[in-house]
Amino acid sequence: MAETYNGYCVKCRAKRDFEGKVEESNNRRMAKGxxxxxxxxxxxxxxxxx
Structure with a gap:
């Protein structure tokens, strides 16, 4: 289920909204997109x- 999240793009050096999925690794939840x-x-x- 893709949802919209706000994150920081290192290449653009700006905060942007992106479509992503929630994954869990090392007991941390993170949205990846x-x-x-x-x-x-x-x-x-x-x-x-x-």
Whole structure:
């Protein structure tokens, strides 16, 4: 299920909204997606699941 998240693109050096999926690794939830402008992978660390 893809949702919209706000994250920082390192290549563009700007905050952008991106479509992403929630994944879990090392007991951390994070949204992973692609920058809509340059195509670089973006991640955003999320809070713990309630």
């Amino acid at each position: 692609i920058c809509p402008v340059c195509g670089t992978k973006m991640t955003r660390i999320l809070g713990k699941a309630a």
